[in-house]
Amino acid sequence: MGKKNILLNPGPVNVTSRVRNALLRDDICHREDEFVNLLEGIRSKLLRVFSIEKDYTVAIFTGCGTAAQEAAIASIMPEDKDMLIICNGVYGERMADAAEIFKIKTIKDEYQWGSPPDINRIKAILDREKNIETVSVIHHETTTGILNEIEDIGKLCKEYGKIFFVDTVSSLGAENVDFYKNNIDVCIGTTNKCLHSFPGISFVIFKKELFNQMKQITPRSGFLDLGNYVDDNFCAKVPFTPSVQIMYAFDEALDELTDEGYDNRVKTYKERAHFLRAGIKDLGLKLLLPEDVCSNSITSVYLPNGFTYKDIHGELKKHGYIIYAGQGELKDKVFRVSNMGDHSMEDYKGFLSALKEIL
Ligand SMILES: Cc1ncc(COP(=O)(O)O)c(C=O)c1O
Structure with a gap:
């Protein structure tokens, strides 16, 4: 089946026919060995992509990125400790909302959307607020397309003995994510963005050495408790009915990524983002962010004079291209073009010639 729509929204993404066809593998019961083997295969392929199988494990469950955010927060935060959340977009805000729902005291380090976090400010907060247990940041803030620098924050976390939790939902697959260099303790992802599969599965990758500490925390949720998905030997547990077919597709997408090579995938993303940005600027449109802070997968573009988002979205859709609106305060200012998938x-x-024609 060909593509009806070219999805230039940041997930769900267009997938290859190889991944789509994986949905047609055998019907199996999740209580049988076949499923456990499938799940263990996915877990080891995912960890192997980042060469972290020795020190990290992964809990994989049916859910979206928000579920993974909530599962990580619920499972790593002790009741009497605080969470520092670096916010420069919608997903940082959502992380803080989730923590507050779990009655965790949050300290927000807020920036104008699209502005990078300030390492000196973060250090000053850590010096002042001694009860912080976890520092969290969104690696790629999909709201604007900024790629937040995580290496220095990771170093600070190591120096201060804090858990470093990174939302990598829209960066895994498209950006270099070095777990060791960046001192990442916990990170999250979903299948339906730069890992090129369907929506429906999300996961939390965490350091094995954190697991004992996590198990001391009184569960805040049954479904979102990571201890329900990993046993003491770091093998998978299957407590609830998972989305089996979506696991098949994810398994295939990981094989596809392994065949392509992670570095090649990142290189392709970078080239595509550059190509799109150059083409968009050639049309006289203005980008929201300086290109040196942009991710490899999202370009936020100011709406051209005389066009609302609805106009431009509707016209592009007639040509088969699905773009994405700005969020929150950027809703009526920008549109977003993703090169995920x-x-x-x-x-x-x-896409660029359709945009030219419309303008
Ligand atoms: C960085 C980031 N975190 C979390 C989410 C939430 O994911 P979901 O919409 O799958 O719940 C998104 C969604 O786009 C995201 O971009």
């Missing part, structure tokens, strides 16, 4: 350069050339 299975696309060809022809898709981007077609």
Whole structure:
């Protein structure tokens, strides 16, 4: 089946027919060995992509990125400790909302959307607020497309003995994510963005050495408690009915990524983002962010004069291209173009010529 819509929204993404066809593998019961083997295969392939299988484990469950955010927060935060949340977009805000729902005291380090976090400010907060247990940041803040620098924050966390929790929902697959260099203790992801599969599965990767500490925390949720998905030997537990077919697709998407090579995937993303940005600027449109802070997968563009988002979205949709609106305070100012998923350069050339025609 061909592509009806070229999805230039930040997930769900267009997938290859190889991944789509994986949905048609056998019907199996999640209580049988076949499923456990599938799940263990996925877990080891995922950890192997980042070469972290020795020190990290992963809890995989049916859910979206928000579920993974909540599962991580619920499972790593002791009741009497505080959480520092670096916010420069919607997903940082959502993280803080989730922590507050779990009655965790949060300290928000807020920046204007699109502005990078300030390491000196973070250090000053850590010096002042001695009860902080976890520092969290969104690696790629999909709201604007800024790629937040995590290496220095990771170093600070190591120096101060804090848990470093990174939301990598929209960066895994598209950006270099070095777990060791960045001192990442916990991170989260979903299948339906730069890992090129369908929506429905999310996961939390965490350091094995954290697990004992996590098990001391009184569960705040049954479904979202990571201890329900990993046993003491770091093998998978299957407590609830998982989305089996979506696991098949994820398994295939990981094989596809392994065949392609992670570094090649990142390189392709970077080239595509550059190509799109150059083409958009050639049309006289202005980008929201300086290119040196942009991720490899999202370009936020100021709406052209005389166009609402609805106009431009509707016209592009007639040509088969689905763009994405700005969020919150950027809702009426920008539109977003994502280069996540299975696309060809022809898709981007077609998008740029459709945009030119519309303008
Ligand atoms: C960085 C980031 N975190 C979390 C989420 C939430 O994911 P979901 O919409 O799958 O719940 C998103 C969604 O786009 C995201 O971009």
